[in-house]
Amino acid sequence: xxxxxxxxxxxxxxxxxxxxxxxxxxxxxxxxxxxxxxxxxxxxxxxxxxxxxxxxxxxxxxxxxxxxxxxxxx
Numbered sequence: 001x002x003x004x005x006x007x008x009x010x011x012x013x014x015x016x017x018x019x020x021x022x023x024x025x026x027x028x029x030x031x032x033x034x035x036x037x038x039x040x041x042x043x044x045x046x047x048x049x050x051x052x053x054x055x056x057x058x059x060x061x062x063x064x065x066x067x068x069x070x071x072x073x074x
Contacts, residue, residue: 011048012073018046034063
């Protein structure tokens, strides 16, 4: 995967996580607390600056009460 494709993937994942979080009415701080991560890290995920590893993606989905597939692009 080249850098461009990685950036697109990161942006798509981040957007899906943000949409799911907002759908639950959670703030970034509230979700970060559920995940025991910093707000800064979660913000970097949601803005596509970083991609969480698969373990973290599963934890995020669990905290958002959705299937992991819901926070992954098609």
